[in-house]
Amino acid sequence: MENQVTLDITNNLFTINNLWMMLATALVFIMHLGFATLEAGLTQSKNTINILFKNSVIPAIGLLTYTIVGFNLMYPGESFAGAFFGFAGFGVSATPDDVTNAYNIGYTYWTDFLFQGMFAATAATIVSGAVAERIKLPSFLIFATIFVGLVYPIVGMWKWGGGFLDTLGFYDFAGSSLVHSVGGWGALVGVIFLGPRLGKYAKGKITPIPGHNIPLAVIGVFLLWLGWFGFNGGSVLSADPALVSLVFVTTSLAASAGAIGAMTASWGFLKKPDLTMTLNGILAGLVGITAGADLMSPTESIIIGFIAGVIVVFAVVLFDKIKVDDPVGAISVHLVCGIFGTLAVGIWGDKAGLGQLWNQLIGVVSIGLFVVAATSAIWFGLKKTMGIRVSEEEEYEGLDIGEHAMESYPDFEKVS
């Protein structure tokens, strides 16, 4: 009888925890809409269908590849073959125990799979924005499939699946490195292989190509912030009141400080309070806090977010100076601030210290080397076979007509 009571109590806690993890999954899902609207808003109207198409099928590709191989690559469990690679077999299926608290006090097997699957697809979405407005659709879809199906889960295993970075003591709470820098490295390599958009750096000067629909971009950033409550809050892996509520606070304060940091930097150095910089500042703060969202005090979160917001402004300017053409600022936000956030764990918060900072640096470098190598191989292979860039005519006319024979806003007159 006592046992029965105890079991019920544990079951209740399991039900609560699982409920939160499912809701966190739904919140991370909505980040895909956030990325879609952000990237569409920050690019030209002649490429809108193309960007939306990519971002609409990426979650589908991500979830399906994660079903087939990704989940079992990232969490090989007893099939763990070493510190760098493991594979538990194709497909997902659950034993009766897998959907009770015998699997885990925090969630069922199905919740575990879907939460992680939603994360996986975000890595490819980050790349989508950086390579926008000139990439061939079929090549991108193949890249995304390999990237999200193989590259992301292999790196993820190094830490979250119990691999060598976990053994080392590397810390990345919700993925400043494992998600954001992985996406960011893939984006950087893609941009280098592709080259800049036509006209962007012509005649020795930088020609801004403004986004066509800034309200869409604002919708995107707010949805991303909303989704981040699930991204970071769900990374607690239970509904633990103390930890999840702290993570909500650190996440929100870092986003807020990121906005103020980027507003200040753009106002001071670019002379105007730039809205897209401020929006990227919010994202910079969010990416920056992600690695240590459970370790920071409110003050530390504000410091990290503010610095990330300032960094992103200078990173955007710098990448333009060196002719790395990233239409939406994805590399500045996800790679640069992802690295900063990872290192921040060694500088501020409960784990701060030189030893930890060293571990963080090892993680940053090893992830960077692997992702650069892997994505270089993919992009190179695609370039040599089917090609990765659309024709000059198509780029000039827009990918919406070229790839999809559709227009995003057929009722409206365009500026010629």
Added chain:
Amino acid sequence: MENQVTLDITNNLFTINNLWMMLATALVFIMHLGFATLEAGLTQSKNTINILFKNSVIPAIGLLTYTIVGFNLMYPGESFAGAFFGFAGFGVSATPDDVTNAYNIGYTYWTDFLFQGMFAATAATIVSGAVAERIKLPSFLIFATIFVGLVYPIVGMWKWGGGFLDTLGFYDFAGSSLVHSVGGWGALVGVIFLGPRLGKYAKGKITPIPGHNIPLAVIGVFLLWLGWFGFNGGSVLSADPALVSLVFVTTSLAASAGAIGAMTASWGFLKKPDLTMTLNGILAGLVGITAGADLMSPTESIIIGFIAGVIVVFAVVLFDKIKVDDPVGAISVHLVCGIFGTLAVGIWGDKAGLGQLWNQLIGVVSIGLFVVAATSAIWFGLKKTMGIRVSEEEEYEGLDIGEHAMESYPDFEKVS
């Protein structure tokens, strides 16, 4: 003392379950915004105010009629007068027991009412898209009121209120038939009574009338997918970890496979990767899995979703061939894939079998006959009295000016 402890444990479970059901209610609510943006995006800018107006007042009409009669028609309980019809009286009110676990371990009376009320309004919203760009506003509002206040709850009672389809063994987990095909039949009958938009099938050929704002449509589809976590996940009627998490997975995988199915079909047969087809493929997968979301394995969900995604492409093409003019593809998505999803319960998953397939078919046919008869009567009555179609001049100029004397985008030049 032991009793006290037991009661507390049950109360906690009740509180958890009810929390999930309230959140599922909020998720189903956001589907109304999904429908509004989807339908507005896929139609012309001269009719945007009109569509948004309809979709903004439908939830209001739906919730108010459900308060007055709908809930007590759908769940007549002891006032159940037979297998086909029952009515428990006007209005909603709760006894003290109705808000404790004496009512139900899963939710309070108020949660029950609101969750079901949010479902009810979706049926009318489905019709809204199909009849768009030529229907008179007052006629549509009257149709919607009768449809959501009487037709939907009477059919719903047949299964979910314990009527003859429930007795028979017909299965419809979250409403492939009871919600989606009901809306779809109402849409089909409406389109037949109304006829096609001017110029759509003029001079013996099909003239595409493209949607004016595709980003809006993408926002709509993602919000619908998000809302479907509540639509299907809430249909578990508790926060049961095993079942709700399975439903989240089957729902997401069917949506993903629907996207890939429609992308493949449109690329293969229409020669281009069509974004609106792919978006409808996501919805097709969601509608298709809805009847059996709790019965399917991941693989079966992917099969059902993929087939639904392929079906929707051919259904859209076919309806155009037979001059059924459905501007947003609502009939293809909700009626055709709703029927497919209902039958799928007899073909795949835990209940598959010829006997079940027969029961599913009886449900599909009896619901179809009743909704076609009922909505024909309503549309006929409206046509003979106040008329259902705007004048040619108004249709040409747009319903925004004609019905509302407003423009949706007054600052922008239109393509003339």
Added chain:
Amino acid sequence: MENQVTLDITNNLFTINNLWMMLATALVFIMHLGFATLEAGLTQSKNTINILFKNSVIPAIGLLTYTIVGFNLMYPGESFAGAFFGFAGFGVSATPDDVTNAYNIGYTYWTDFLFQGMFAATAATIVSGAVAERIKLPSFLIFATIFVGLVYPIVGMWKWGGGFLDTLGFYDFAGSSLVHSVGGWGALVGVIFLGPRLGKYAKGKITPIPGHNIPLAVIGVFLLWLGWFGFNGGSVLSADPALVSLVFVTTSLAASAGAIGAMTASWGFLKKPDLTMTLNGILAGLVGITAGADLMSPTESIIIGFIAGVIVVFAVVLFDKIKVDDPVGAISVHLVCGIFGTLAVGIWGDKAGLGQLWNQLIGVVSIGLFVVAATSAIWFGLKKTMGIRVSEEEEYEGLDIGEHAMESYPDFEKVS
């Protein structure tokens, strides 16, 4: 052992309650996107960047000032210095007990802080819409900082922090007065200090200045309704099934009746079913029910919502008559219906009675007097020092170029 069991049960309930309060926080957060899209949609495209900028940094300013001083001004606790003012010191921090049920059975200290912080920022957002299209950005940012950092929390303390209105028996469940009328008074005073937009009341007649993107406004209203589930439902301060589910129902029915009320009033008196009036009717119903959302029956909620919906139509017309130029109708929605909702607590529902009505009136008047005085001082100071209105040239050209050197839709031709 018994104690252990009891503790676990309480902990589970604490975890459930806290989960709901964190989700309510996320829902209130998304209201900021609702305000941003609503206000951007209802104004001109030449001022869109400016409005979005304001609404993107307001949550940041709100959360940061609430961290530094607001939370401790609003909930001074033992540092409570009297009935009108108290301050518990700068910054936020939690003891180990503050994140357990020793703090509160409903939520942790961090949840408490963030939920209240999200509320705080909404007050400034309300002002943003009313003063749109002619206010200087730096002046607005300073106003918003002082308003949300000092004015809002001081008034909030009077009731929610245990001040003199609480002692008196004034009732305001979720903030018809404490949030909405506070924002509304600030908006009214701002509009009076600023004066109307150029051309709005020129040559003795009222010239409508229509919103540039009505789909954006619809997105805003639906997101606000969604967020209101957290705003009102979270004000229960626990996941109590009976109370939260009742609040969901009263909130939704008032919103629905508000839509019908405004539709009816606009159709009857303005001759056309006006979409923006209907949208404001939904918001009017929501604001109207907010003070007594836990006290009303469904019928009473419908009455309150319907009246609020009618009121808002006449209020908008009236403010235009007296040349109070509020581009988005924020004063009509938040101030007028906020006052109506506060008084409604004395007229309908569990607390109805002349004594209560008198208390409500005292609350309305004292809050009005203080906020008018405080915001007059701020606006006066700003006007005398840095100025609050942009130049005629900038207003004519648009604040997007003037304040931000950016365009919101650079690809599209504008109506000249």
